[in-house]
Amino acid sequence: MYLITERMDLKKRPRPFETLVRSFLFFCAAFSILITFGIIYEIGKEALLFFGNPEVNMMEFLFGTRWQPQAGDFGILPLLNATLTTTLFAMIVALPLGLGVAIYLSEYATKRTRNLLKPVLEILAGIPTVVYGFFALTFMTPLLRSIFGTDVVNIYNTASAGLVMGILILPLVASMCEDALSAVPYNLREASYGLGATKIETALKIVVPAAISGLASAVILALSRAVGETMIVAMAAGAGAKLTFNPFESAETMTGHIVRISGGDLSYDSIDYNSLFAIAITLFFLTLLLNIASQKIVKKFRQRYE
Amino acid sequence: MKKKYYRVLIALAIGMLAISACSSTATVPEVEQDIQTEVQNPEPQPEEQGLEALSGNITLAGSSTVYPLAEAMVDRFSAEGFTGEITISSVGSGAGFERFCVAGETDIANASRAIKDSEVESCQAIGRTPIEFRVGTDAIAIVVSTENTFLTDVTLEELGMIFSARTTKWSDVRAEWPNENILRFSPGTDSGTFDYFVEGVMAPLNPNAEGKDDMDAGKLDILNAENTQFSEDDNVLVLGVKGSQYAIGYFGFAYYLENKDSLKAISIDGVAPTAETAEDSSYALARPLFIYSDAGILKEKPQVAAFVDFFLTYVNDEIETVGYFPASDEALNAARQAFSDAVK
16 A cells, blocks of 8 residues: 655645746736726826816817817817718728628638738738828829719818728728638538538528627727728818718818827917817727727627537 | 746847837937928038038928928038938928927927017027028918919908808809809918918908907908818918819918919909019018027027028028019118127
């Protein structure tokens, strides 16, 4: 009989290197959270100065239709409307095309085609946004003007900026949708083929609904990207805040306005200066809302496979 | 196995330290919507008197109107032997004074209007006394597209009405003009051109209770006008005006000359902008162009003093090519005298 006379020491052997790496990685994660809170704090502090000013009231800010800080008008609707218009046009371009590319890549493409197409899409994503802005100004706007006439389309307009923004976002949508579609287990497709469905029927009726949560999160991410896009709209959408539903007219977006004004000589703590932070915090809340919506949708539609 | 990980970690740590040490000496680029020009001299001319001996950098910022003139002088200065780095930013006279008098970042401020008292006070608060050098004359060109067939001449009052919040369509100003929206393009509130336009055109249209021109009311009048786009970058305005026959804009004469094939300058009260009418002030919107510096900077940085001296000496050679008009001889001589007094 072999008797165990000593209790085995079950405590973990201390590994200092492991602890070091773990604390370093934890620090990285904590750092990114701290930075986020730091940014919110800084913007919020200045925005609070804006809302604390007696000249400004929240109702006028949220529902006013004129934005002209030098004249005391602080209604954000013109800027918000322009942002939403450009985002809408970007989605019109990016969503169908992106989803189409994703379905093609995941269902139909041969390995060779996929290896060629994916890097090319990445290149599209890598083009600097200022180049896209220039492209909007020198190609997209003249194109729109030749189709619809120079009297209808202004030389600065939100439609052209929105369409080019769609091209910018297309790789993002395509790659995220493709990841979502590829994550659907192959046996679902096999079952569908086994029952006699064609490829397109399988793709549209089985795979896409199965991947809907991933697709929804791709859409929301693309929306957030479009809302925050600055350079393209600063160059091509116009330089004056205007509340208009005509996409062929020039209108300044929230981001474009911040860029234009912050390049100038506003004195610190003037109401103009603080109004920029108010716009920034509105942008932040818009993106935050989109993120929360995305999480809710993903949770609701997620399908778990065994 | 563990030793290998240690080595990798140490190598990574050393690498990161090295990178952070290197990047702390690199300059951080400014992300701004201004035009920056960096001019470096390729090869020095042997016959220039000692410009190669100067080194260091010169920073200018300010008026978009003065920008082409400053750029021409910088090009010539570098071609004649200066080897340092010269940066010019086109951000508007107001922003230029902000950088000169509040931030203290620049050596020379370009301006298309005279410095304000509040700006002089800000300068004095940081220990600078701005010295004014008149370098040229500009005539603000009121431009429309060459496709515009109905506009050739306006009165000063009509010009004010065209940019005023009281009108929206061309036919609101003169009944025979088309019933279309006026697409207005104006320099922004940082621009000296804007200030000058408000003072000369909008304020007389908005007299206050005592019947005198009201600057603030005039400013509000143009700011509240419909379909107006503001930009300190005159190239944005040029593009905008070119784009439609119902567009109108105003900026420095040089920008009009550069785009003469697609833009048309309007005459005011029958007077067209030319060298003569700008010189004798018969054109209503003729105005002075300035550069400002400080005696302390001129003494501390000999390259800045050399540049200002060069500017004042050769400005009349370059100004007509750029598209502006020479300042009167007495104004230039006064500037040269102010310079000699400053560097004494």
